[in-house]
Amino acid sequence: MGPDKDQAIAGAGQCDVERTTPFCLCLCLVIPIASLATWAQRGIAGGRVSINDLMQPAISTATVAVIAAVLAVAVVMPIAIATTRRPHRSSDIAAVSVIVGFAIPGLVIALALAVFTLNTPVLKGLYQTSALLIIAYVIHFGSQALASTESAVRAIPHALRESSRLLESNPIRRFFQVDFALMRPGLVAGGGLVMLSTLKELPATLLLSPIGFSTLTTEIWSSYEEGFYAETGAASLVLVAVSATLTWFLVLRRSEVVRG
Amino acid sequence: MLSAPDTFVGAAVSLNGISVAYATDSGDSVVAVNAADLNIEAGSIVALLGPSGCGKTSLLRAIAGLEDPTAGSVSIGGATVSSQGSGKRHWVKPEKRNVGMVFQDGALFPHLTVTQNIVFGLRSMRKALSRTEVLARVDELLDLVDLQGFGNRLPNTLSGGQQQRVALARSLAPQPKVLLLDEPFSALDTSLRVQVRAEVARIVRDVGVTTVFVTHDQDEAFVLGDRVAVMQAGNIEQFGTPDELYRSPATPWVAGFVGEANFVLGVVTGNDATFAATPIGVVTIEDRRTDPNSNDVQVLVRPEQVNLRHDPTDDTEAATIRTVEYYGHDVRYEVELADGTVLAARTHSTELYARGDIVYPSFQSRQRGSTSAAFSVDHADA
Secondary structure, three states: OOHHHHHHHHHHHHHHHHHHHHHHHHHHHHHHHHHHHHHHHHHHHOOOOOHHHHHHHHHHHHHHHHHHHHHHHHHHHHHHHHHHHOOOHHHHHHHHHHHHHHHOOHHHHHHHHHHHHHHOHHHHHHOOOHHHHHHHHHHHHHHHHHHHHHHHHHOOOHHHHHHHHHHOOOHHHHHHHHHHHHHHHHHHHHHHHHHHHHHHOOHHHHHHOOOOOOOHHHHHHHHHHOOOHHHHHHHHHHHHHHHHHHHHHHHHHHHHHHHO | OOOOOOOOOOOOEEEEEEEEEEEOOOOOEEEEEEEEEEEEOOOOEEEEEOOOOOOHHHHHHHHHOOOOOOEEEEEEOOEEEEEEOOOOOEEOOHHHOOEEEEOOOOOOOOOOOHHHHHHHHOHHHHHHOOHHHHHHHHHHHHHHOOOOOOOOOOHHHOOHHHHHHHHHHHHHOOOOOEEEEEOOOOOOOHHHHHHHHHHHHHHHHHHOOEEEEEEOOHHHHHHHOOEEEEEEOOEEEEEEOHHHHHHOOOOHHHHHHOOOOEEEEEEEEOOOOOEEEEOEEEEEEEEEEOOOOOOEEEEEEOHHHEEEEOOOOOOEOOEEEEEEEEOOOEEEEEEEEOOOOEEEEEEEOOOOOOOOOEEEEEEOOOOOOOEEEEEEHHHOOO
16 A cells, blocks of 8 residues: 555544534433523523522532532542552452442432431442442442542552651651542542533432432423423523533643643 | 762661562572671761672662561661561561652652652642742752753653652652662763763762762772772672772682782792792782681782783792783783783883783782682682
8 A cells, every 4th residue: 555545544534533523412411402402591581490499409419529529539549559558459459349330320320329328227328329329320430530540549659658758757748649639630630530521410319319309310300201391491401501511620721831 | 170069967777687589580589688787887888889780689678678677677877677587577667768769760769750750759848838938948959969950851851860860869869878779880871971970979979978889890999989888689798888899809709800810829928928829929928818827828919919020039930821802001910920810911011012022020019909819729610
């Protein structure tokens, strides 16, 4: 195959990408958002949808998502440190368990937790509480924080840790002053991914939510079930806005920082 | 340049039979340091010199407590900080040993400013010092390393040499008894390296801290070190002053590692066996490390001990100039004797020879160091 032919193929590929990108953007972003916006606008214009009604589900969604993200990072951090710095069979098993949590459907995790708490007298009080819902999120999405946390741990040079050890005798202070401070960007990224997934989670949320507790996804689901497409459109738009903001913060802004 | 040095007393360091081994992935054990003994005087500067992989960094890390020796003991200021072997295991954590360490790349905390990095080093003294005293001490240390006004800078805005000086200030902040430097100048370019190492030498001498540093650069070891431990394959081959190492190396390998070395075959002569007849004349043997029953020896002759003449003398052989390297202050020649032996010679540049010239190399007997060391002939391959 000659160089001219190679260039022709590469040029054709580039041309295809240029043509298909607007099509993909239309299909994945513009059309769905336009449809949702149309429904939402009709609802707001007709007085059937109030933005105030979406405030409580939005706040609940953000609250559980933030707590789940922080907790997931806190849970996977010791595992990431162990697998990276002192790999051992037990740390490997812990890491695999975290990954398995992501492989299992959220519905199954929710069912397992529901059955487990209902059949364990001391844990019965946990059933249908926000705490159990957050535990389900952590089990299901913990692995999303694991990879970035492992990278963050690996990125700390060994000499820095040894240096801090020779200078600071308190291991906790040493950890927060050096290790944690240097890992922070990776931990934020890992926590952000958990948050993003938690915002969109539905099956476990439907099953484990406390009575009267609604998130944006449960709101979208219930209004759709009842045929209130205007409410569905408005709630979906809020969810898209929150996810987009988070995606921008986690992905686009970080890559801009990296590029300088 | 340097002012108000903060002096404190360094401690003696004693290593007895220290061995360090690492487990490999295949489950085997690789010995990095093999039963090393070393006694370092308080306040002195000692270089651990050797090729890559000889165990010098492992030995340094064993002093710091960053490696757990498999045998032997380490004492700092007379107190045992690590002891392994037949008796009960004794182990003092690195952070409790009162040693400072400067790593190859400085290992400054990138998220902290220069001042914060140095304050981190002062943490052990934090309870004893007020905030004003801490800041005054930071200023003192910045002054010591000639970085006044750099306190608010982040490490990534400093040059390599400046980073190393901050690392030095940080490691000196808690007033360690022993300062350890792990190839601290190797990441710097040549001109900066000479400048920074001169400054570091001046600072550690002013401060009076016992200093042990690792290097594979013979010049660096000789310039900075009061004494030098030459290591090879986990063993300390010789420990002595630079002059002792250069003039009386313990083995042909040490002779070759601490400078360029020629080995010429000779026959011991004289009643007290202090002379050897060689193709470049009679050499005075000061340090005989051979079998006393054998008269055949190989004699160490440094290039600057080889004199080149146009005219023959009674006891010298003709040789041909093979290479000429002109350095300005001197010229290095490689000359080939009739039997194929190649000798390196360094002479003043006042008398120049060209490739192919016939010369008569002889041993310089009238300058300081006009004696040499002799080794058994069977060491020739070492």
